[in-house]
Amino acid sequence: MSLSGVRALAFDVFGTVVDWRSTIIEEGGRLNREKGLDVDWAAFADAWREEYRPSMDRVRRGELPWTKLDDLHRASLEKLLDEFGVEGLNDAEKERLNRVWHRLKPWPDAVEGLKRLRRRYILATLSNGNVALLVNMAKRAGLPWDCVLSAELARRYKPDREVYLMAAELLGLKAGEVGMVAAHAEDLLAARQAGLRTVFVPRPLEFGPGGAAEAPDPSFDMVVEDLTDLARRLGL
The missing domain is CATH 3.40.50.1000 (HAD superfamily/HAD-like)
Structure with missing residues (x-):
């Protein structure tokens, strides 16, 4: 055709x-080195992506008002930082990590x-x-x-x-x-x-x-x- x-x-x-996956892993590796973390960023990247569709579906079903993807990503990030036991990131560092999707x-x-x-x-x-x-x-x-x-x-x-x-x-x-x-x-x-x-x-x-x-x-x-x-x- x-x-x-x-x-x-x-x-x-x-x-x-x-x-997206390799970029997030690379960004996370930098955080590990800078902050003394020991995060499996490959698993983190996969888990973050797994949140992508369910978060948008909540908007599509009307369970959430219109919410842009940056904000859906940030909500998912906060959840995953807790689940992976990532501590010691200030708000600016969290925002930079969230904006890895821009990079x-x-x-x-x-x-x-x-x-x-x-x-x-x-x-x-x-x-x-x-x-x-x-x-x-x-x-x-x-x-x-x-x-x-x-x-x-x-x-x-x-x-x-x-x-x-x-x-x-x-x-x-x-x-x-x-x-x-x-x-x-x-x-x-x-x-x-x-x-x-x-x-x-x-x-x-x-x-x-x-x-x-x-x-x-x-x-x-x-x-x-x-x-x-x-x-x-x-x-x-």
Whole structure:
């Protein structure tokens, strides 16, 4: 299948474009050295990510009012610091740790792949990360977005249909003129149901060497190796 008629590519970010797990582990290692801690930051990173979906689902179900992801991350962080027995961090240090999500490092192929894709396509984020988080991340990592779109703008979280339709509307395009690029099948299935085209990018190391790799769905328009492979497949 092809992406004929697609004019813009919208990208999931966490795990698809950036490597959240390794960045958090690296940041935690620095804290261990500076504060004399002995925290298993790989386990901490995994536990923090496990809080991601349940915290957003509480917003989606109306159990919480609209809450941006930075604040959901901070609430999860406070819980996990207690569970892991991490002591001795002041509020500024906790806030810096929480904002590690603003400083996530891109996968090795990401920047080159995006630059090549940008020659033909409008490139936008379509992430559950809030706007400030995504802007700061892009600035630091050199991610060449044309537009930063966030679930925050719809005040809904993916996989709610409204988030995908918002992206097409704000870009002035029909849903079928937008291709959703993600490493997560659920995200792409929801995008497809909203009328977007779909590109699956496997990230087998997202959850570490022992993590389970997601499999693509047969309905996806394209399955590629990484973002440079996507550019190559599209003739860029």
